[in-house]
Amino acid sequence: MVWDAWGIPSGHAPLPEKIRTLLVQVFGVSGESVTRRDEGNVPLRASALSQAHLTGLSAVVGPECVRTDHRTRLLHAGGKSTPDLLRRRSPDSQDAPDAVVFPGDHDAVLGVLSYCAQHGVAVVPFGGGTSVVGGVDPARDGFEAVVALDLRRLAALTELDEISHTATLGAGLTGPQAEELLAARGFSLGHFPQSFEYASIGGFAATRSSGQASAGYGRFDDMIQRLRVATPSGTMDLGRAPASAAGPDLRELFSGSEGALGVITEVTLRVHPVPETVAYQAWSFPDFATGAAALRTVVQAGAAPTVLRLSDEAETGLNLARVGDIGGAPVAGCLAVTTFEGTAAHVEARSAEASALLAAAGGTALGEQPAREWEHGRFAAPYLRDALLDTGILCETLETATNWSNLADLKAAVTAALTESLRGQGTPPLVMGHISHTYPTGASLYFTIIAKQLDDPITQWHIAKRAVGDAITAAGGTITHHHAVGRDHRPWMSGEIGDLGVRVLRAVKQAVDPAGILNPGKLIP
Numbered sequence: 001m002v003w004d005a006w007g008i009p010s011g012h013a014p015l016p017e018k019i020r021t022l023l024v025q026v027f028g029v030s031g032e033s034v035t036r037r038d039e040g041n042v043p044l045r046a047s048a049l050s051q052a053h054l055t056g057l058s059a060v061v062g063p064e065c066v067r068t069d070h071r072t073r074l075l076h077a078g079g080k081s082t083p084d085l086l087r088r089r090s091p092d093s094q095d096a097p098d099a100v101v102f103p104g105d106h107d108a109v110l111g112v113l114s115y116c117a118q119h120g121v122a123v124v125p126f127g128g129g130t131s132v133v134g135g136v137d138p139a140r141d142g143f144e145a146v147v148a149l150d151l152r153r154l155a156a157l158t159e160l161d162e163i164s165h166t167a168t169l170g171a172g173l174t175g176p177q178a179e180e181l182l183a184a185r186g187f188s189l190g191h192f193p194q195s196f197e198y199a200s201i202g203g204f205a206a207t208r209s210s211g212q213a214s215a216g217y218g219r220f221d222d223m224i225q226r227l228r229v230a231t232p233s234g235t236m237d238l239g240r241a242p243a244s245a246a247g248p249d250l251r252e253l254f255s256g257s258e259g260a261l262g263v264i265t266e267v268t269l270r271v272h273p274v275p276e277t278v279a280y281q282a283w284s285f286p287d288f289a290t291g292a293a294a295l296r297t298v299v300q301a302g303a304a305p306t307v308l309r310l311s312d313e314a315e316t317g318l319n320l321a322r323v324g325d326i327g328g329a330p331v332a333g334c335l336a337v338t339t340f341e342g343t344a345a346h347v348e349a350r351s352a353e354a355s356a357l358l359a360a361a362g363g364t365a366l367g368e369q370p371a372r373e374w375e376h377g378r379f380a381a382p383y384l385r386d387a388l389l390d391t392g393i394l395c396e397t398l399e400t401a402t403n404w405s406n407l408a409d410l411k412a413a414v415t416a417a418l419t420e421s422l423r424g425q426g427t428p429p430l431v432m433g434h435i436s437h438t439y440p441t442g443a444s445l446y447f448t449i450i451a452k453q454l455d456d457p458i459t460q461w462h463i464a465k466r467a468v469g470d471a472i473t474a475a476g477g478t479i480t481h482h483h484a485v486g487r488d489h490r491p492w493m494s495g496e497i498g499d500l501g502v503r504v505l506r507a508v509k510q511a512v513d514p515a516g517i518l519n520p521g522k523l524i525p
Contacts (some may be wrong), residue, residue, distance in 0.1 A: 001129065001198055003039045003074050004088040006382035015387045026430070027452040029392040034089070036390070039074055042094055047073070048145040049098035053121060057101055057147070060111035065102040065153075072100045076148040077138065079131030080382070081488070082396040085389060086458050097124060097138040097148040104153045106265040109230040112149060113263065117232040117515040122146035124519050125259035127200030128174060132397070133480070134487030134522070135207065135258055141520035151202055154265055157181040166225055168268045171202025187271045190217040190306075190341075193482070197379055202264045207484035208256040210444070212378060214437045215299070216306030216341060217272070219482070221255045226268035229254050229261075231512040236262065253508065258484055259519040261512050275341035278306075279351050282370035283336040283363040288312040289408060291334045292435060292443070294361035296404050299438045303353040307339040307375075308438055312411075315432035315448065336363065337371045394427070394453045396461055398468065400477035403442040410477045411445055417471035418449055421464040427451040437481065444481040466491075485523045493525045 001007055014033065015023075024031045047068055057066045067073075073096040078084045088094060103109045116123050122143040126136055138146045154172035160182070161167070167187065169178055175189075175196035182188055191204060191211040203209070205227065209220040217223070226239035238251045254262055285291035291310040298304055311319065316335045338354065340347045359365065388395040402410045415431045422429040429451035437444040454460045469492050472479055479485070479492040494502055505524045509516070 001075075001080070003042070003071075003077070004036055004085060005386040006080050007198070011380070011383045012386065013383070015384075015391060020391070023388075023391060023393060027393060027427075027450075029452055031391060033387070033390040034392075036089065039071065042074060042088075043092075044070060044073055044077075044094050044096045047098040049121070049147070050145075053119060053145065054099065056115055056119065057099065057112065060115055061101055061103050061108050065104070066099055067102070068099045073097055076100050076126055076129065076136075076150065079129060079134065079136050079486075081132040081134065082385070082389065082394070083458050083461060083488075084132075084134070084137075085386065086461075089389070095138055098145040100126075100148045100150055102150050102153055106154075106228060106230055106235070109149070109151075109154075109263050109265055110235065112147075113230055113232045113517070116147065116517050117513070120144060120515065120517070122517050122520050123263075124148050125202070125206070125263045126150045127172065127203035127206075128195065128198040130195040130199045130203065131207075131484070131486055133483050133485060133489055135484055135519075137487055137521070139487070139519075139521035143517065143520065149263065151200065151263070151265070154202075158266070159268075160185050160187065160271075162187075165271055165273075166268055167271045168226070168266060169201045170266060171200060171205070171264050173201045175199055175201075175204075182271060183274060186274055188274050189223070189269060189271055191220055191223070192378075194379060194381060201267055201269075205255050205264050205267050206258050208482065210437050210482035212309070212436065213306045213339075213341070215304040215308040219437075221252070223270045224251055224255055224267060225270060226266075227251050227254055227264055228266040229264050231262040232515060232517065233512050236512075239268065256484070258486065258523045260523040261508060261518065263518075276343045277341070277347050279340040279347045280368035280371035280375070281338045281340075281351065281355060282366040282368065282374075283338065283358055284333055284366055285310070285336060285363055286333045288334050288411075288433075290362045291336055292404075292407055294358050294363055295336070295435060295438055295443065297361050298354050298357045300440050301353075301357060303350060303357060304438065305338040305350065305354055306341040307337060307371075309374075309434055309436045310334060310336045311434040312432060314430060315434055318430070318432060335366075335370060337374045339371060339375065388450065389453075392453050394451045394457050394461060395449070397446065397448050398465070399444055399446040399481045399483055400472050400479065401437070401442060401444040401481040402475075402477045406476050407443060407445070410472070410475045413471045413475035414445065414447060414468055414477075417468040418447070418464055421467040422449070422451045422460075425454065425460055425463065427454060427460065445477075446481075487522055490521075490523065490525060493523070 077096040151172035154170035159168040204220040229236040
């Protein structure tokens with residue numbers, strides 16, 4: 001990906017004139033886009049890694065796999081959150097890892113961790129670099145130097161069990177690479193988060209990722225059967241069967257550990273045959289409460305589609321401002337999208353059952369075109385975020401989850417906290433939301449926030465983030481549903497798991513990483 005934005009250069013485009021005009025009218029910005037710097041002109045913090053350490057690491061992975069050049073360090077300088085990108089747009093010197101190491105297999109990862117633990121060098125595991133919570137920031141936290149451990153060379157499909165429907169994948173595979181390898185054998189993982197194009201298999205596991213088809217295939221952690229993890233204390237091979245009563249499931253401990261407890265090098269996952277057919281249907285609901293109740297009815301009846309999502313009134317309205325009446329059909333209220341995958345018979349039966357429930361709950365069928373249009377543009381939203389940042393608009397996202405009975409109160413609390421905080425800074429926001437992941441007992445809420453940037457937009461967002469994080473905790477939501485903890489959500493972890501829970505995590509950290517070199521400053525308070 002490019003160093004100061006999401007994705008690749010060809011994905012970026014100027015804002016549509018309709019949106020640019022709307023921004024000028026609503027937020028009072030000029031509508032002009034800034035000119036971004038050439039990466040060669042970006043000053044980096046000087047590398048603190050000694051020649052002795054470079055020689056030592058080169059002995060483990062080979063000299064060609066230890067890099068300190070400007071471009072490689074810059075491309076590993078952190079993730080892709082709005083604060084990340086705002087920092088990169090500043091003229092200040094950029095923090096970056098002191099070197100980037102590219103191990104070729106599990107044993108090489110072990111060797112790097114052993115060397116760094118012995119010599120007090122921090123290690124940040126790096127997959128696709130798509131974190132939006134500071135999860136791959138090159139934090140030193142008292143260590144003399146930090147290296148990024150890039151896992152891209154661990155990129156193979158090593159086993160496919162066509163009888164059991166499991167596949168063993170290297171942690172460095174990106175989403176598209178994994179799908180291509182599986183599709184050649186007639187299978188699919190079906191995990192398509194918004195980061196899909198660039199994020200890695202190891203990153204999905206390390207952050208408990210949830211893809212857009214989670215209603216049909218589950219979260220990524222639901223798919224995991226086996227994990228291989230390298231730690232400074234040795235290797236952990238976890239998971240012998242689909243389920244076991246042999247004590248606490250340690251796979252759960254390392255899934256979501258964000259590289260702070262170990263480096264996931266290989267994952268065995270549940271896969272499924274490539275769907276025979278896919279059906280699409282969009283729905284309109286008069287308001288968000290009606291739509292949410294309809295989604296709950298479908299999920300609790302066991303009739304959930306593969307994809308099931310609902311935009312609130314504000315998000316539906318902005319989508320219409322971007323593309324006009326969706327599919328040629330006017331949409332009032334809230335837009336819902338459903339897709340169904342599987343055999344023709346399965347899709348026909350499931351779509352008929354879900355459609356009957358949605359209609360009975362107040363939905364109006366809009367046909368397939370709006371759902372197809374959503375799927376076509378599902379990976380483009382981060383590019384729009386970058387264009388907004390270039391135009392002087394602060395644009396960021398956050399997510400949470402709660403039980404159905406608390407959903408409306410949590411949504412109201414989050415919206416109020418964001419609105420009051422940003423309005424109090426003189427920049428009243430537009431707050432939009434949607435449900436994208438559902439469960440029998442509850443659902444996630446995903447918010448997009450747009451406001452005019454202040455002279456110090458990082459501080460502007462930090463104030464709003466603190467207010468909304470406190471509001472989420474007070475309202476009974478989780479501080480993160482699928483973005484993970486990283487650095488940004490770490491202040492709320494004690495409230496999430498309690499002081500005893502924090503002590504448990506610290507005890508595990510001491511057992512597997514006694515020198516504390518793994519991803520310091522992330523996850524564990």
